[in-house]
Amino acid sequence: MPGAQDMPNSGRARSNHIILLSVLTGFALSIAASCRANKSAGGDEYVQTTAELAEEIPPPQDLLRTQYEAELAEAYPSDALPATATRSFELRAAPTTIPRDDGPPLEVWAYNGQVPGPVLRVRLGEELQVRLINELPQPTTIHWHGVRVPNAMDGVPGVTQDPVQPGESFTYTFVPKDAGTFWFHPHVRGAEQVERGLYGVLIVEDATPLPYSREEVWVLDDWRLGNDGLIDPHFVTRHDLAHDGRWGQRITVNGETELRVPASPGERIRLRLANTSNGRVYSLDFGALAPSVIAVDGMYTGGPLPMTGFDLAPGNRLDLDITVPLGSEGFSYQIVDRFTRRPHVVARIQVSGTPIETPAFDSPTNPNMPVWEGAPDQPLDVTWVLNARRGGERGIEWTINDRVWSEHEPTELEAGRWTRLQFRNDSARLHPMHMHGQFFKVIARNGEPVDEPYFRDTVLLRRRESVDVAMVPLDWGRWLMHCHILEHADSGMVTEIVVGE
Ligand code: C2O
Ligand code: CU
Numbered sequence: 001m002p003g004a005q006d007m008p009n010s011g012r013a014r015s016n017h018i019i020l021l022s023v024l025t026g027f028a029l030s031i032a033a034s035c036r037a038n039k040s041a042g043g044d045e046y047v048q049t050t051a052e053l054a055e056e057i058p059p060p061q062d063l064l065r066t067q068y069e070a071e072l073a074e075a076y077p078s079d080a081l082p083a084t085a086t087r088s089f090e091l092r093a094a095p096t097t098i099p100r101d102d103g104p105p106l107e108v109w110a111y112n113g114q115v116p117g118p119v120l121r122v123r124l125g126e127e128l129q130v131r132l133i134n135e136l137p138q139p140t141t142i143h144w145h146g147v148r149v150p151n152a153m154d155g156v157p158g159v160t161q162d163p164v165q166p167g168e169s170f171t172y173t174f175v176p177k178d179a180g181t182f183w184f185h186p187h188v189r190g191a192e193q194v195e196r197g198l199y200g201v202l203i204v205e206d207a208t209p210l211p212y213s214r215e216e217v218w219v220l221d222d223w224r225l226g227n228d229g230l231i232d233p234h235f236v237t238r239h240d241l242a243h244d245g246r247w248g249q250r251i252t253v254n255g256e257t258e259l260r261v262p263a264s265p266g267e268r269i270r271l272r273l274a275n276t277s278n279g280r281v282y283s284l285d286f287g288a289l290a291p292s293v294i295a296v297d298g299m300y301t302g303g304p305l306p307m308t309g310f311d312l313a314p315g316n317r318l319d320l321d322i323t324v325p326l327g328s329e330g331f332s333y334q335i336v337d338r339f340t341r342r343p344h345v346v347a348r349i350q351v352s353g354t355p356i357e358t359p360a361f362d363s364p365t366n367p368n369m370p371v372w373e374g375a376p377d378q379p380l381d382v383t384w385v386l387n388a389r390r391g392g393e394r395g396i397e398w399t400i401n402d403r404v405w406s407e408h409e410p411t412e413l414e415a416g417r418w419t420r421l422q423f424r425n426d427s428a429r430l431h432p433m434h435m436h437g438q439f440f441k442v443i444a445r446n447g448e449p450v451d452e453p454y455f456r457d458t459v460l461l462r463r464r465e466s467v468d469v470a471m472v473p474l475d476w477g478r479w480l481m482h483c484h485i486l487e488h489a490d491s492g493m494v495t496e497i498v499v500g501e
Pocket of ligand 1: 036145164185315434436480482484
């Protein structure tokens with residue numbers, strides 16, 4: 001394995017230490033005896049012998065990691081199957097004016113003239129082809145948030161592609177490997193372009209979709225409007241940087257301030273939620289509707305989970321399984337955001353009409369969710385410290401391990417190797433940390449083991465919190481890891497993971 005020893009985060013680089021530790025703690029006494037015998041013969045031979053032994057008898061920690069890797073291999077595929085068909089779309093990014101339900105029209109930047117952009121749907125097993133046409137006054141790209149795309153399709157300027165200049169176009173082509181709820185947005189001046197309205201949902205349907213009565217997609221976003229009622233054109237302000245990014249006063253679901261959704265008693269709804277806000281976190285209370293969470297960040301959970309305790313941080317998605325109760329005719333269920341001290345109704349489900357028969361089937365799950373028993377006892381491979389410093393154009397810069405993006409050092413991960421990583425938030429602000437092209441599982445918070453039976457691509461860190469995650473990187477390439485509070489990202493809180501040999 002040439003070079004593996006040089007990689008700071010490689011699982012193999014640890015082998016010698018682990019073997020020595022095992023020897024010291026008395027693991028396999030006969031091995032220890034033979035090591036001692038060799039040691040007296042000379043230091044070099046000692047090292048060589050332990051290295052050979054590492055091949056023959058893996059120490060317990062390596063065994064565990066190998067077992068974790070085997071568990072992951074069952075959870076989701078490393079490769080997509082050859083596509084059975086292609087679905088093509090065109091996304092025209094351009095300035096436009098859209099009506100609003102609570103005031104004069106808004107000047108926005110939009111995909112195909114609408115905010116949120118169109119919902120793109122593709123079936124698992126099909127190829128997606130999207131032609132982006134840039135009619136904006138700035139360069140742009142599209143990033144497919146949460147989708148395990150080939151690296152060149154990831155939409156990161158200067159890392160995976162050149163930015164698409166005004167008047168130019170670029171075609172993204174890939175075969176999704178996972179079914180689920182994903183979204184897309186520019187990765188150039190994100191804090192401005194996303195806030196102006198450039199985002200949309202990508203749904204990768206199951207190969208055989210489940211017989212829900214209906215599917216709903218709710219895109220949550222907040223808008224900061226100026227006194228003139230237009231989008232406040234001051235982006236990435238010092239205030240935004242000193243806080244949790246840009247929080248707007250106009251909270252919308254699918255562009256409406258209090259979305260009303262009609263429903264029939266007995267209906268079983270699959271509700272796909274996505275938070276496309278620059279900084280705002282939602283914590284939705286569905287009251288008596290009591291939904292089950294069936295997917296987090298696109299991927300099915302190990303089983304249906306209650307909604308309590310789930311936040312929707314910027315970038316996150318949740319899929320809910322909701323049955324509208326029989327006998328609820330005339331009811332209006334309020335969906336309330338309780339993340340801040342000021343609860344806020346974001347939508348209502350209004351029940352009327354004659355009852356329909358509830359489709360009966362088990363909620364979808366991932367039956368092969370890894371357990372990774374004992375994972376929090378494994379040594380840490382990577383630590384990312386999150387903090388701010390004075391300096392930069394705007395007076396404040398957000399850092400990962402004391403570095404901003406232009407100074408970053410990539411974290412190298414060996415493909416297929418189980419890895420334990422830690423985010424440590426040394427600041428008093430929120431940081432929803434997002435990894436491109438990979439899924440991970442939270443295994444501890446503030447040093448306490450937790451059991452989250454699901455994957456994520458984005459995890460929220462609260463003030464001074466530490467979160468340990470584990471993953472088996474499968475997708476090769478250069479992937480960003482950054483805070484999804486877009487102002488924090490635009491002021492430096494971005495680094496890079498390189499997955500390879
Ligand atoms: Cu939605 Cu780089 O992320
Ligand atoms: Cu942040």
